[in-house]
Amino acid sequence: MKEIQVIAFDADDTLWENEPYFREAENKFCSLLEDYLPHHTVNQELFKTEIQNLPLYGYGIKGFMLSMIETILKVTENTGHVRLVEQSLMIGKEMLSKPIMLLEGVEEVLKELNGSYRMVMATKGDLMDQERKLIQSGLEKHFHHIEIMSDKKVNDYRKLLRHLDCAPENFLMVGNSLKSDVLPVLELGGYAVHIPYHITWIHEEISHSIEHPNFHQLENIKQIISILKN
Ligand SMILES: [Mg+2]
Numbered sequence: 030m031k032e033i034q035v036i037a038f039d040a041d042d043t044l045w046e047n048e049p050y051f052r053e054a055e056n057k058f059c060s061l062l063e064d065y066l067p068h069h070t071v072n073q074e075l076f077k078t079e080i081q082n083l084p085l086y087g088y089g090i091k092g093f094m095l096s097m098i099e100t101i102l103k104v105t106e107n108t109g110h111v112r113l114v115e116q117s118l119m120i121g122k123e124m125l126s127k128p129i130m131l132l133e134g135v136e137e138v139l140k141e142l143n144g145s146y147r148m149v150m151a152t153k154g155d156l157m158d159q160e161r162k163l164i165q166s167g168l169e170k171h172f173h174h175i176e177i178m179s180d181k182k183v184n185d186y187r188k189l190l191r192h193l194d195c196a197p198e199n200f201l202m203v204g205n206s207l208k209s210d211v212l213p214v215l216e217l218g219g220y221a222v223h224i225p226y227h228i229t230w231i232h233e234e235i236s237h238s239i240e241h242p243n244f245h246q247l248e249n250i251k252q253i254i255s256i257l258k259n
Pocket of ligand 1: 039040041042043204205206
């Protein structure tokens with residue numbers, strides 16, 4: 030991959046842990062409503078609400094909080110105590126103050142690549158929350174550009190590449206989501222590396238496997254170094 034000039038990294042579950050915090054929050058939320066419905070039913074209702082709200086709120090914790098409140102109204106048929114709303118807001122605010130846990134090898138890989146490539150962080154999520162995580166992570170110094178994207182579809186990447194003045198064949202995207210970090214980039218003619226994380230949000234899952242000359246499946250971020258030399 031000698032032609033790579035720009036490497037963009039997804040952030041959540043690629044650089045640092047994120048999905049476990051959502052699973053933990055969902056569990057707490059389902060417990061709040063266990064007098065009304067079983068856990069898995071509340072969870073399904075919450076997921077449905079989140080997906081319906083994605084086009085309105087986008088990705089991130091704030092949208093998740095509003096979806097929890099809406100789920101309370103649905104599950105309790107508008108009879109739930111307002112205390113449930115207060116507790117849901119607390120669950121969300123707790124998520125917004127979680128520590129940043131870097132994944133193994135991230136720091137050393139970024140340090141090694143910085144200098145040889147233009148380094149970009151390209152992530153979905155709430156602007157303020159992603160900025161908070163980036164600053165707390167201590168990784169900001171390794172990146173030339175930070176892009177907080179409302180979505181990661183082909184058109185979003187096209188805009189990013191235009192902004193970076195980078196041709197697709199000089200662009201490599203690294204991330205844990207095949208749907209958001211890999212498929213749209215391959216479609217544009219760029220390169221993509223998938224590093225799976227042990228938990229994936231159902232919304233980010235795809236059922237088929239990917240075979241493509243510009244695609245590499247890795248087990249951990251450290252393997253990027255040798256891939257780039259080939
Ligand atoms: Mg991710």
